[in-house]
Amino acid sequence: MAVDELQAIIQRCQILEEADFKGEDFNLFLVAGQKCLEDGYAAQLLEVIQNEKNKVIIKNMGWNLISPLVRCIFLYEQGDDKREHCLKILDQLAQLCNPKELFLGLLEQIEQTSGEQVCQTVLLLLQPLQTVLLKLQNKKAYSVGLSLAMIMNQLTPLPVPYTKQQIQEDQFGLCRCCSAVVDFAKPFVNEVVKSMEKLPEYNDMELKEELVKFCMKSLKHPLLTAHLEQLEGIEEHPFRRFAAEIIDILWDIRELMPLVFLHRKGKSSHWENQEFADIEQQNVADSVACLSYLIFVHHFGIDSFPVVFSPSYLLQCNMTHIEVLLKRTEESVLSKGIDLFESCLLRMEDNSLLHQYLELRDFINVPQDLVKVMTLCPIEHMRQKSLSILQLFIDKFDAEGKYTLFKCLLKTSNHAGVEGYIIKNIKDQIHLSLTKECDNIWFTGHHLISLLDLVLSLPEGAETDLLQNSDRIMASLNLLRYLVIKDCESDNQTGVWTMLAKIEQNFLKPLHVGLNMSKAHYEAEIKSKKENRKEASNSNTICSLTISGEKMPAMTTEMQLQVLHSALFTFDLIESVLARVEELIEMKIKAAMNEDS
């Protein structure tokens, strides 16, 4: 039946001139063709299509069949003869049809697919789409760009496999699609390369631009999210391969170097709408950051990279990218930022980074972002890693750089633990200045005094929450103890003896007062807790604590007592170090007086 109908319409059209095909002919052809496919007469349809006599008809009307054809292919099992016939039809259509119309037909199929069918459709249609694009005469660059954009947009929502098992399973086919898309793009890359070789001045700018856009999209997704470390047992890591291919493309069309080193300014603002311009700028920033990560951490494309840049310049260029990555919260992206930062720092020698770099905004912002990761990131190993990177960063600066960085971090971190860590670093630097012969003006004398002013004080005087700030206070006391032991009043290299009165006024005295108040308060609290122990156990809690949506169980009185005791213990600890420091100061002063007299 269906075949007869098809034959009828075919015979009617065979005698017509191309220009005489009417709207209803198209309709009849579509209906009949579709019916053939649905009823399983794919082989017969193939014959009709292959028939030389029908060439003109297929050229004009064939594209209509794409949609039912794709639907059919998905219905049949792999290896089914009918499926094979359908695939052959697809192949024939790609050869025979009017490219412009078939192009739109294919693109429409890709656009309409979603969910688990995305991969299947993309893998199925890329080959014919490429064939058609290569045949297109007009607006080729635009069409290639449109195809690549459409495909990448369809791939974007697919989850990026992360573990080795996920990558091997490739459930949504993302890995396979990535590799297929690169093959799809290759002939167009070659075209650009050839045209550049022929006439270096003449560039197929349009096609090149489209390919750059494609690379940028791929860098953002899936590469920015993908896990790119080598995996044992996978010979060819699909994303590593994809990354290498993308970088090869950029290299071949000579866009790699400009992307990494010239910050493309003002080039992207062809949007009328500011919102879109911003989004695009953000996207470009993400992509370029990912590109730098691939080059500097994984050394993709490094073979063709100039090796005369100074390490500090490389760090400077990458700072923007690092900042972009560290601002993100996804582990996969954040860890790329940290790795990129580390790789740039490892290229440098200690103490070689000039303090003037701190005048660049990024050099101040990035350590602050790093502190945020250290204190707020829920993933422990990221917190630890970022702390070690911060130390590495500190180590690379010259003395004045360290000095400025410490000052900045003390003022901006708002975290007692970080402040304590910085204070410990300050102590190490003072130690270096005092023990080594090198003249270090930044951690002795008047420069140091202004730094000590910041360190040896209580943020809110006697009312400072000592428990909250215990890390910082302990570090400060340790530093003071070190200074008093190491630096004699007669030498006074560090200047600590000059500012002793001030230290007592701003730090030691309020600390005493604070300790007394806090201890009294906590002791009273413990006492009342103990007295009310029985009542409290059945009384309702006044407030509850919720952490990420889960209600924390109310603390028992025992637990509360434990916390209170441990607070008291901290106060005792602070007090004992404080006492020791004061004792030392007194001793030294007495000794000095004895010497004088």
Next chain:
Amino acid sequence: MTTDEATKSEGEVQAAALAERGEDITPARDRGVLKIIKRPGSEDESPMIGDKVYVHYKGKLANGKKFDSSRDRNEPFVFSLGKGQVIKAWDIGVATMRKGEICYLLCKPEYAYGSAGSAPKIPSNATLFFEASKAGVELLDFKGEDLFEDGGIIRRIKRKGEGYSNPNEGATVEIHLEGFCGGTMFDCKDVKFIVGEGEDHDIPIGIDKALEKMQRGEHCVLYLGPRYGFGEAGKPKYGIQANAELVYEVTLKSFEKAKESWEMDTKEKLEQAAIVKEKGTTYFKEGKYLQAVIQYGKIVSWLEMEYGLSEKESKASDSFLLAAFLNLAMCYLKLREYTKAVECCDKALGLDQDNEKGLYRRGEARLLMNDFELAKCDFQKVLEVNPQNKAAKSQISICQRKTKEHNERDRRIYANMFTKFAERDAKVPAACFGPPELRVKDAGRVCDKKRWIKAKV
């Protein structure tokens, strides 16, 4: 002997020759960078610090292994000389070259990648050798540094400054300057001023901008385009016409940096905000909008991200910010930067959603950007806040008139377009396609276009 070995031993000979006869070109005379000229340059002139230089080169390790070659990339390597962009040996070496010169360089690790090396190609403590059988390092070309990559300010440094620190906006500088126009000197003086306020001393904005990239003691020549010079207004005092190109020779004798935002505490920021607000207003009244933008911008940079303020401080801070945003909006309107004007108004309205000036200025900016509907909304809101505002009333009628005019023009354009579409659609029958540009979506672009059309039709 294979070719590989041949080049290797040739390389060794060259390296040995360099070590023996090479000229020590390090300032410290520590033989860290040795140079032999293979072909002298064609011209006498050497590049100056900060110049953009173009070189071809090939680099080898001590074992003869090539690690890099610009010729493999088929393009010369470009960098800014003397800025620490390249290894020390190169900043020193290329500065000694003349245009067209070819030379060999031997670089000790202290002048290259040191003990850290450069993964993956340069091992720790590597001596680098730049050579090739045909040419060593070849200096192809160089040109002055384009400070803002817009051709507006070209700098050539005559004497490099000390250190790397630059004055920032708001820094106090002491300079000597000589201004030339068409070959005649029109200004020559020693002057002390604050960066961003040069106008007070008849110094064009380009000098302020360039100073932020200069170092203490630097002596340079600056070529200013009209935008960075005295612009359309010219400078009658010096007899300078509109849109004149200027040349300045500037020596930065000394400077004291302004404090960075994080170095100031809230009290200081609030005190300073009052001062710069006054300054901004003075500039604004004199029509010096670029300078006014700098002053108001300071308030924003100090106070916009300031947290943990007391109630009183926060009130003061908000009132400064509001004034700054409103005044910035006004400046940008005058400077015809409407998007920025809208942004500032948005921020002002974020602080005070019924601010009459904010709404009015945003309306003005939007009107000038041809966003008539949005502009009209703004002016209507102005009237809600203050029904007596006559200017807003007349602006609304302007909006209505312009919308009408625009609609008519659009109708004419679209009438043509739709006929064309209709013709094309007739050709593509059955499951008919609309215009492909609109059907097949290129992500946001199409939505944008659709919204745009909807707004106007």
